Amino acid sequence: MGRAWILTVLFLAPCRAALAGDASSKLGDLEWHGFAQVNYASRLGTTRQDKPPSGDFLLGEERLQLQLSGSAPKGGAGYFAKADFFRDEVDSQADVDVREAYLSYAEGPWDIKAGRQIHTWGVGDLLFINDLFPKNYVALFSGRPMEYLKTGASGLKTSIYSEQVSMDLVATPFFEPDQLPTSRRFFLSDPFSQVTNRVEARPRHDLGNTELAARLYRPILGFDAALYAYRGFFRTPSMEPDSMAAPTKLTIVYPRLSAYGASLQGNAAGGVLSIEAGYYDSRQDQAGSNPVIPNSQTRFLAGYQRSPWTDFTAGLQYYGEYMQHYERYEASLPAGFPKQDRLRQLLTLRLTQLLKYQTWRLSLFSFWSPTDEDYYIIPEAAWRVTDELTATVGANVFGGARSTTFLGQLDLNDNLYLAMRYEF
Amino acid sequence: MSQRILKTLFVAASFALTAAAPSSAQEIDPVKIVRNAQQAFFYQGESFRARVKMTLTSQAGSERLRELTMLRINTGPGGPSARPDKEVRSGLSMPKGGDQRYFMYFHAPGDVRRMAFLVYKYPAREDDRWLFIPALNLVQRIAAKDSQSSFVGSDFTYEDVSGRDVEADEHKLLREEEHGGKPCYVIESVPKGSASYKRKLSWIDKTAWLPLKEEYYDVQGQLFKEFAAEDIQQIDGLPTITKRTMRNIKSGHQTVVEFSETKYRLALKPEEFSERALRNPPRNWIK
Numbered sequence: 056m057g058r059a060w061i062l063t064v065l066f067l068a069p070c071r072a073a074l075a076g077d078a079s080s081k082l083g084d085l086e087w088h089g090f091a092q093v094n095y096a097s098r099l100g101t102t103r104q105d106k107p108p109s110g111d112f113l114l115g116e117e118r119l120q121l122q123l124s125g126s127a128p129k130g131g132a133g134y135f136a137k138a139d140f141f142r143d144e145v146d147s148q149a150d151v152d153v154r155e156a157y158l159s160y161a162e163g164p165w166d167i168k169a170g171r172q173i174h175t176w177g178v179g180d181l182l183f184i185n186d187l188f189p190k191n192y193v194a195l196f197s198g199r200p201m202e203y204l205k206t207g208a209s210g211l212k213t214s215i216y217s218e219q220v221s222m223d224l225v226a227t228p229f230f231e232p233d234q235l236p237t238s239r240r241f242f243l244s245d246p247f248s249q250v251t252n253r254v255e256a257r258p259r260h261d262l263g264n265t266e267l268a269a270r271l272y273r274p275i276l277g278f279d280a281a282l283y284a285y286r287g288f289f290r291t292p293s294m295e296p297d298s299m300a301a302p303t304k305l306t307i308v309y310p311r312l313s314a315y316g317a318s319l320q321g322n323a324a325g326g327v328l329s330i331e332a333g334y335y336d337s338r339q340d341q342a343g344s345n346p347v348i349p350n351s352q353t354r355f356l357a358g359y360q361r362s363p364w365t366d367f368t369a370g371l372q373y374y375g376e377y378m379q380h381y382e383r384y385e386a387s388l389p390a391g392f393p394k395q396d397r398l399r400q401l402l403t404l405r406l407t408q409l410l411k412y413q414t415w416r417l418s419l420f421s422f423w424s425p426t427d428e429d430y431y432i433i434p435e436a437a438w439r440v441t442d443e444l445t446a447t448v449g450a451n452v453f454g455g456a457r458s459t460t461f462l463g464q465l466d467l468n469d470n471l472y473l474a475m476r477y478e479f
Numbered sequence: 480m481s482q483r484i485l486k487t488l489f490v491a492a493s494f495a496l497t498a499a500a501p502s503s504a505q506e507i508d509p510v511k512i513v514r515n516a517q518q519a520f521f522y523q524g525e526s527f528r529a530r531v532k533m534t535l536t537s538q539a540g541s542e543r544l545r546e547l548t549m550l551r552i553n554t555g556p557g558g559p560s561a562r563p564d565k566e567v568r569s570g571l572s573m574p575k576g577g578d579q580r581y582f583m584y585f586h587a588p589g590d591v592r593r594m595a596f597l598v599y600k601y602p603a604r605e606d607d608r609w610l611f612i613p614a615l616n617l618v619q620r621i622a623a624k625d626s627q628s629s630f631v632g633s634d635f636t637y638e639d640v641s642g643r644d645v646e647a648d649e650h651k652l653l654r655e656e657e658h659g660g661k662p663c664y665v666i667e668s669v670p671k672g673s674a675s676y677k678r679k680l681s682w683i684d685k686t687a688w689l690p691l692k693e694e695y696y697d698v699q700g701q702l703f704k705e706f707a708a709e710d711i712q713q714i715d716g717l718p719t720i721t722k723r724t725m726r727n728i729k730s731g732h733q734t735v736v737e738f739s740e741t742k743y744r745l746a747l748k749p750e751e752f753s754e755r756a757l758r759n760p761p762r763n764w765i766k
Contacts, residue, residue: 084762084766088589088592090589126762128762131762133762159759161759161761166755166759172616173614173615173616174616175615175616175617176617178620201614201615202614202615204615205615205616214755214759216753216755218750221754221755272754277607279620320620321607321620322605322607322623325605326622327620327621327622327623329620360621360622361622362622362623362628365627365628365629365675366628366629368621368622409629409632412535412537412629412632412633412732413629413631413632414543414632439590441541441543442543442544442587442588442589443588443589445590478588478589478590478592479589
């Protein structure tokens, strides 16, 4: 594998100069770019001996990204491909990640994109309600650049634009789960830690399992208004034991999910106001009485962002998750399992200050849940050394009152990260 | 078309002569001069496109580049429907309203490549601004309160790029004098509210109505920022500043902005300045 990608790079590298000259005649407006990057994250302040196999490092990688794009001079057809070649010392192996690779075509009011793509919608900042596209939380928690929070999904995106209302429809036949921390790199709380026999049952690549996501949007009274619908699966796995009393085997499943929601975003009170809500219909447990499948939920957020002085931005968000059938959840929960609240609440604060002609960016992002009593803080400093070279230092700091909540269980994984990137 | 432009220019020029004729400067309304300068600088030609190259140089001499394509269309009263040419012809006045849409697509450097920025500008209230972040395929609304923030890290502010509300300052005609061999009005503008400067002097060309030079003074009365129109060319019959410099006297930092492939009166529609353009910019816009 390693040799294959090195050969690919060596083969492609000289082509750039060769192609640049008469690219337009052969390949449309060819553009070739990318970056080389080093990215390390080291655990902070843990002296425990029972460390995960990765030791003190959550990440230790070198990465090369190549981006190739082009379009026909006439006719609205184009292509885009972005592939990462990397070696991660924590896994001691090299690999390739095709982040995006798609063909696009625009005709009249239609845009069509076919292939692997990254999709993002909704108005939350690091909080996602109606954006149910795949995410990589391992990347976020171990200090990789923000773009790695989103993963590509292979499928078809159709957009129709009109003055009244525009629509995006995304069909994804190949299920992609969220990447969540595993015990290979993270200290985690696991209610079934004694059960080692585990199998993952992902939704099969059947046409019937094609995920559909739709967004309808238009401006209303100066606000950006949108309606959303999704039919597919929870991307966060659920663990199904063969027996609740004495489990010997766990099946990791992704239960069926439908979601419906809406959002509004626009200028208000000298800043930007964002509101979003969604209803999660847990289709395999609509009664809410199965303890291993998530209960149906209503999720909502309100956010406000403004710039009180030059090059400084502050953003505040309130987010809530309300469980629909809490009594049945309580009744069905096996003894000894940590109990969730009916309403999980979260507050986030983002502060960003740009300095020295915007070559320095100091930022702080913090999550704090008053109900889970846990928190997550990301302080970061980024310096654009030259137009090409950027250096970033930051930290991920987790904590909480209990080791069973989402952020609280990551308490022992505080880390300091460093990223340097050269773009070409 | 060209006849109409010639006629416009002729009328504008003859008007400028009559305007310059009164012996006492007090008879000319400085607000009208500033409106005319704004019209010439930010509104002319109904729609506009240019490839913009910004060179940022620090005092130590290190250089950074920003390359983008900028498109602009007038949408409010004073846009195509209100025929701004006629307004200029009929006297020293700028169209009221003055709503515009701007679209900017970044070609370089690497960390902003393929980013796109959409602004709906309303002179009397906050702009709507959206940013497209290609790595996340995300369209994000951004807070627009501070129009005096630096534009992409340069010495130009958002206001310098898209105009400042004429009503935000008190304007006074100080004198008339030549600058670079061209007769100019020298206007003093003092912000009514808080601003990054305390006082601004502008040398406005009596013929083309473009600002040839601007000086920004701080609270201590010291010059801290200086604008200069370095090159003016006739583009599609309209005088256009194709090279400008903003120099920060105190920090020694400066930004040179050069326009190329400049064009006016393009076949653009206001509704094309949309989320679609951010996510999937039309090829003929950004080539």
